[in-house]
Amino acid sequence: MRTSFGAAGLIVAALSLIACESTGPSDGGGGGGTKPTPAIVVSPARVNFLIYAFAPQRDPPLQTLTVTRVGGGTMAWNASTTASWISLGHAGGSGPGQLQVELNRAGMGVGNNGKRPQGLTATITVSAGGTTTPVRIPVSVSISYLPPIKVVPGGDPGCGRRCN
Numbered sequence: 535m536r537t538s539f540g541a542a543g544l545i546v547a548a549l550s551l552i553a554c555e556s557t558g559p560s561d562g563g564g565g566g567g568t569k570p571t572p573a574i575v576v577s578p579a580r581v582n583f584l585i586y587a588f589a590p591q592r593d594p595p596l597q598t599l600t601v602t603r604v605g606g607g608t609m610a611w612n613a614s615t616t617a618s619w620i621s622l623g624h625a626g627g628s629g630p631g632q633l634q635v636e637l638n639r640a641g642m643g644v645g646n647n648g649k650r651p652q653g654l655t656a657t658i659t660v661s662a663g664g665t666t667t668p669v670r671i672p673v674s675v676s677i678s679y680l681p682p683i684k685v686v687p688g689g690d691p692g693c694g695r696r697c698n
Contacts, residue, residue, distance in 0.1 A: 581599070583597075583637055584677075585637065603630065610663055622634070651677060656673045
């Protein structure tokens with residue numbers, strides 16, 4: 535702090551502050567002594583599938599979500615879903631990990647009693663102890679009802695003949 539004296543007893547002072555960057559949550563420097571709240575990050579932020587209703591052999595492969603933690607410390611996490619047609623492999627862990635997401639066609643009921651939705655939606659929730667907000671990952675499934683296409687070698691669909 536610099537002080538200078540002016541006329542008639544007036545004192546003028548200037549104060550300079552220098553901020554130091556903290557090197558970590560436990561370095562004892564300036565941050566008020568509080569650790570950042572651990573948080574989880576899940577990527578990708580959404581999962582999309584496409585299935586063909588009449589071609590179960592063409593079901594999409596499973597997709598993998600990556601779960602990481604931010605803010606230090608060890609953190610156990612777990613995952614759950616709102617839909618019976620989503621299968622979660624290894625739905626929990628400690629620290630960084632992967633979560634496999636797969637469709638369970640039997641749980642969808644597509645075609646049962648005339649049920650033919652154009653798509654389905656659900657949510658996967660990943661939560662961890664000590665974090666304030668769970669991460670919600672939207673899942674969407676687009677359903678195609680196109681019949682399987684049969685390709686005949688050498689056939690020409692415009693030839694006017696029936697190609698079987």
